[in-house]
Amino acid sequence: xxxxLQIRESIRRFFTSYDSYCIAAGKFLAALIxxxxxxxxxxxxxxxxxxxxxxxxALFCSFLPPNFTVVAAAAVSLLHIYALSPExxxxxxxxxxxxxxxxFRFSPKDTVFVLLTPVCFSLKIPFVIPVAxxxxxxxVSVFATACGTIAYYxxxxxxxxxxxxxxxxxxxxxxxxxxxxRFRFIISGILGNRGMLVFIAAFSITxxxxxxxxxxxxxxxxxxAIFSGTLLEIxxxxxxxxxxxxxxxxxxxxxxxxxxxxxxxxxxxxxxxVDYSRTxxxxxxxxxxxxYVKAVPKNTVEPAAPRVKKIKGGSGKDLPEYHVRRxxxxxxxxxxxxVKKNTEKKTPEKRTSExxxxxxxxxxxxxxxxxxxxxxxxxxxxxxxxxxxxxxxxNRQLRENKNRT
Amino acid sequence: MINESxxxxxxxxxxxxxxxxxxxxxxxxxxxxxYISVQVIRSxxxxxxxxxxxxxxxxxxxxxxxxxxxxxMDLMGIGKTLLMRYAVFIGxxxxxxxxxxxxxxxxxxxxxxxxxxxxxxxxxxxxKESAGKKN
Numbered sequence: 001x002x003x004x005l006q007i008r009e010s011i012r013r014f015f016t017s018y019d020s021y022c023i024a025a026g027k028f029l030a031a032l033i034x035x036x037x038x039x040x041x042x043x044x045x046x047x048x049x050x051x052x053x054x055x056x057x058a059l060f061c062s063f064l065p066p067n068f069t070v071v072a073a074a075a076v077s078l079l080h081i082y083a084l085s086p087e088x089x090x091x092x093x094x095x096x097x098x099x100x101x102x103x104f105r106f107s108p109k110d111t112v113f114v115l116l117t118p119v120c121f122s123l124k125i126p127f128v129i130p131v132a133x134x135x136x137x138x139x140v141s142v143f144a145t146a147c148g149t150i151a152y153y154x155x156x157x158x159x160x161x162x163x164x165x166x167x168x169x170x171x172x173x174x175x176x177x178x179x180x181x182r183f184r185f186i187i188s189g190i191l192g193n194r195g196m197l198v199f200i201a202a203f204s205i206t207x208x209x210x211x212x213x214x215x216x217x218x219x220x221x222x223x224x225a226i227f228s229g230t231l232l233e234i235x236x237x238x239x240x241x242x243x244x245x246x247x248x249x250x251x252x253x254x255x256x257x258x259x260x261x262x263x264x265x266x267x268x269x270x271x272x273x274v275d276y277s278r279t280x281x282x283x284x285x286x287x288x289x290x291x292y293v294k295a296v297p298k299n300t301v302e303p304a305a306p307r308v309k310k311i312k313g314g315s316g317k318d319l320p321e322y323h324v325r326r327x328x329x330x331x332x333x334x335x336x337x338x339v340k341k342n343t344e345k346k347t348p349e350k351r352t353s354e355x356x357x358x359x360x361x362x363x364x365x366x367x368x369x370x371x372x373x374x375x376x377x378x379x380x381x382x383x384x385x386x387x388x389x390x391x392x393x394x395n396r397q398l399r400e401n402k403n404r405t
Numbered sequence: 406m407i408n409e410s411x412x413x414x415x416x417x418x419x420x421x422x423x424x425x426x427x428x429x430x431x432x433x434x435x436x437x438x439x440y441i442s443v444q445v446i447r448s449x450x451x452x453x454x455x456x457x458x459x460x461x462x463x464x465x466x467x468x469x470x471x472x473x474x475x476x477x478m479d480l481m482g483i484g485k486t487l488l489m490r491y492a493v494f495i496g497x498x499x500x501x502x503x504x505x506x507x508x509x510x511x512x513x514x515x516x517x518x519x520x521x522x523x524x525x526x527x528x529x530x531x532x533k534e535s536a537g538k539k540n
Contacts, residue, residue: 091462094458094461094462097455097458098455098458098459101451101452101454101455101458102451102452102455102498105447105448105451106502106505180465180468180469183465183466183468184466187462187466280416280420282416282419282420282423283419284415284416284418284419286415286531289407291412291415291416293412293415293416293419295416295420384417385414385417385519385522385523385526388410388413388414389526391410392410392530395410396533399537
């Protein structure tokens with residue numbers, strides 16, 4: 001476990017040190033996967049289906065806000081569908097526009113789940129999404145995942161492997177009657193897919209269950225949330241399969257849900273109680289100075305310390321192992337204790353690290369909440385304000401004492 | 406001399422101003438009623454566009470039947486049903502918008518209050534420092 005914690009800490013350190021590069025690389029990879037999957041499944045336009053275009057588009061997306069990737073993916077999908085059937089493009093485009101008008105006006109940040117849901121469906125791991133959304137998002141993520149599921153099923157209906165023969169045969173007909181038939185055919189094909197409705201119901205119930213359970217103030221609430229959410233997802237999907245005969249494989253549901261639980265545990269490990277706050281670079285000025293400040297988040301866990309191996313002495317006796325870092329810190333502590341016996345104050349770094357290791361479930365919840373919600377973030381800021389004010393008060397008293405003397 | 410606690414406070418203020426502070430300040434510049442009204446009006450416009458889009462798709466879907474039975478249709482009845490559905494849809498959508506944006510406005514005002522308190526504290530730090538220099 002300690003090794004895992006150290007790995008996590010190394011990753012966190014790496015992320016906070018090279019955050020701008022990591023984010024750009026992550027965006028590039030995500031966009032590239034999205035464009036390649038689109039090309040593979042609905043790559044009807046020969047020009048757009050080229051991998052070079054996909055790489056260039058992904059490179060472009062890595063420098064722009066994440067929502068741009070969603071817009072670009074939607075645009076590329078529409079162009080591909082246009083190459084198959086202009087009616088299909090109108091229907092899918094209308095659906096995208098409806099999502100944008102009705103939902104994403106409220107929470108544009110949630111578009112990441114709309115992008116991830118079709119990607120996970122294409123990679124045959126859709127069960128991961130509700131568990132991840134319940135752990136990382138809120139109850140509103142239900143709408144985002146529902147939109148993602150609808151988007152996937154619309155594109156899946158048009159995909160190369162699934163596109164109905166009637167549609168491809170009808171594409172050749174350019175009469176008005178043929179066009180109206182194709183409209184009717186595509187709309188009934190998409191809306192009549194009961195599997196989509198079962199998945200939307202299962203995902204919504206799972207997200208709400210995971211979110212509500214993880215918020216409970218009980219021990220191991222995250223683990224309970226992951227496993228109960230996974231179980232609920234299996235039950236709803238199997239019940240949907242039995243009732244609607246959607247063709248969902250029971251074995252696939254169980255295996256996929258177990259994978260989802262595993263991914264949930266990984267998310268919990270990396271997310272729980274860890275602050276991935278980025279290094280902030282700010283500039284400001286007052287009457288006397290220009291300030292160029294780089295605010296670096298504090299580190300919490302010591303990384304793996306270098307060890308000194310056993311050294312054979314001249315007498316053949318094994319000398320004991322030394323933990324270099326510990327011996328150095330111990331020396332420092334001895335020195336400081338000899339100088340300042342009365343000052344028992346802990347440094348902020350020490351205080352944080354001790355909290356991380358020893359605090360109980362209630363305390364953990366407060367720390368986690370502090371970094372999760374913006375509301376809590378403001379309370380953390382208020383706490384820091386109080387600390388700053390207390391320090392200022394101390395300084396003032398010291399100054400007054402000096403003046404008196 | 407650089408005052409450490411003042412720099413910390415200024416840094417935090419600058420981080421807030423560069424991040425969510427921008428959004429909160431734009432929200433905070435409105436009165437509550439004005440802000441919510443603007444958002445509800447926007448929602449009505451978006452909702453109307455969405456309703457018309459769905460209606461257009463429905464027309465395309467059922468075009469053949471509509472053309473075939475156009476002269477036998479009870480246009481008044483269809484119009485009333487459509488209006489009723491539109492009113493219900495827009496009503497529900499507007500209520501949701503009202504709740505969401507009322508909560509957002511309250512949250513933004515709360516954060517701005519903390520921000521203004523910090524600004525006041527910074528101001529008092531400067532005043533004390535300048536008073537110390539004069540003495």
